[in-house]
Amino acid sequence: MRVILPDRAGLTIAPASAVSKRGVIAFVRARRGDDTAEVPVKIVQSSGADVLIESSLAAGSEIAERVAEPGR
Numbered sequence: 077m078r079v080i081l082p083d084r085a086g087l088t089i090a091p092a093s094a095v096s097k098r099g100v101i102a103f104v105r106a107r108r109g110d111d112t113a114e115v116p117v118k119i120v121q122s123s124g125a126d127v128l129i130e131s132s133l134a135a136g137s138e139i140a141e142r143v144a145e146p147g148r
Contacts, residue, residue, distance in 0.1 A: 084130065087120065092127045093141045095119065104131070107138040115139075 094104050095117065102119055105112040117129040133139070 086130050086132065088129050088131060088133055089126055090117075090129055090139060091141055092122060092125055094139045095127055095129065096142060102129075104129070104133070105140040106133060107140070112140060 090104065095102055096104070101116060103114045103116050106115045115131055115133060117131040117133075119127050120130050121128040
């Protein structure tokens with residue numbers, strides 16, 4: 077399989093389960109010291125369990141995946 081990615085800085089592949097939406101705004105929760113912060117992202121492309129996002133995340137940033145609550 078050949079994957080062609082847009083040639084732009086700021087692109088990251090992340091688990092789709094790490095991306096949340098509030099209305100039309102997409103974001104991930106990134107670790108900031110002992111806390112987390114919502115970082116806005118633009119979904120460029122999605123495929124199965126992964127998404128290609130454009131954001132201000134630095135290389136090596138840790139992001140949190142959503143955990144499904146029992147019964148949901």
